[in-house]
Amino acid sequence: MPIEVDGTIYDTDEEGYLLDFNVWSREITLKMAESDSCELTDSHWEVIHFLREYYEEYQIAPAIRILTKAVGRKLGKEKGNSKYLYQLYPEGPAKQACRYAGLPKPTGCV
């Protein structure tokens, strides 16, 4: 199910993850969130930006501990936990947030 934004079509896998990390744009995320009826707040974007930064450096999504620590640093310690992340992203930070951030889906026993 490719995503169309402003007349350009972006390829995704079966579950809507972008096939190419580099084609990502804010507008693509907005489009994904719109089809999920998810309203994106600044907190959602903090997670998305961190995921992109981390992936650019390491070519993999961050482990949950790394993500929660980063969120805690940026949004306040009380939010640096996976419960908060699941409030933001009910399908799971590793899955929904990665998709919004243009990362591939984490694989394996997770």
Add this chain to the structure above:
Amino acid sequence: MTEKIDFDVPEIPARIEDPGVQPHASSHLKPYRAQHQHQEALGFPGELVDGWQEKAIDKLGELTGKYRSLQVFMDSCMKCGACTDKCHYYLGTGDPNNMPVARQDLLRNVYRRYYTLPGKLFPKLVGAVDLTEDVLDQWYTYFHQCSQCRRCSVFCPVGIDTSEVSMAAREILDTVGTGQKYVNEVIGKVHRLGNNLGLPEPALADTLEGLEEDIEEEIGVPVRLPLDQAGADILLVTPSADFFAEPHVDGLIGYAKVFHQAGLSWTLSSHASEAANFGLFIGSYDNMQQVAKRIRQAALDLGVKRIVFGECGHAWRVAYNFLSTLTGPLEFLDTAFPSPQHVVEVTHNLLQSGRLQVDPSANDDKRVTYHDSCNVARGSGMGDIPGGQMLLPRQVINAVCNNFFEMPANTTGDATFCCGGGGGLLTDELIELRVKGALPRMQALQTVDKAHDITHMVAICAICKSQFAKVLPYYGFQMDQILSLHQLVGDALVWKVNEV
């Protein structure tokens, strides 16, 4: 639960019972098919091959010739019906093709047609069927609705193991070019990067450093998680989910604390940064061997004397039964530890010999039960004593936690129910199957919960942990009610100032 659900979650029944046959109830559930790149990375054709029918039949003949067990399983079913209500996927879906005998028959009927005289001469009389595209499609569907947990085989009077039948069927499917994406993509990542996640060495190193900081912050002790440390005594091979996910990571922290307090010298390896071996799930000896060889190589390169496996069910099944058969001899290991050990065995020994200081009251906020992972319970052993794989984890839990309660006996030990996500089915497009397949375990959990007010269920398998974290909320439990066994252990360790 705010995630969208487009199927009916079953009500938890008062007891586990046959739901009644509902034909085709799960015929729409199938995993994504592997694409060219996933197939070819494993040495399989990228798409359904020309002449697939003949090739599949030949492969079936090759496999029954190579694996005597498979031949016996094909020939020996007497349709007694003992297995029919033993599979969690049948109990959860009611689809008759999820009765183990029916699942086996999908392959057996084709075997009869091409490899038995009555089937060749009078196919209709003996239920033999031609291998058509419909049959191939049914194989794809229902051999991906078997988690290879072997519960049915415990109740089969002649010991037919549907797990091996499903492995053979998947091997045939891969051979003709129609494999499953989730498993094959993961195996490709292990071949390329050493683990299921595709975690490169710099990310692993960064993750471990972060965990060391967390532990020191928590307990004030500089516990290390060494990576690629040549000359260490122990190589710990653990599922990569332990680096990445919750509650797995709390188990990893627990192993590190145990090793630290016992003064054991250990290391992780970036070359063998995965315990899991999905090659088992697709019955591919070649892929299983290739994955396993990374462990021997890492052990040799690092010069370790022992190999210890972390909390991963099927990894332990492979390691316990035939690691050195796959990898070649592990003759360089310490003669006191000539074959791989499970981390539960290590902790158990340390507790018995008084080398760990524990205070079980540290876990007094928890009332726990224990889920026997299928591959550990029915596919392995521990501690060189009969049933040790059931006993040792329980003895460790009892040593570190005052409130332990069993689920009903017909759902534990070698009669344990699969979590619903094993055998290569832990993929989101199968969520309906996973939720329904978890029903028997949820029933057992609810039973012990009602009697004893359980706060947590403990497991020693990465798949079980991820599966439960995902499906518990569908049944009114919380995702964080599933714990790693070694989290309990780690939390109960007492640290003295002079150990710092």
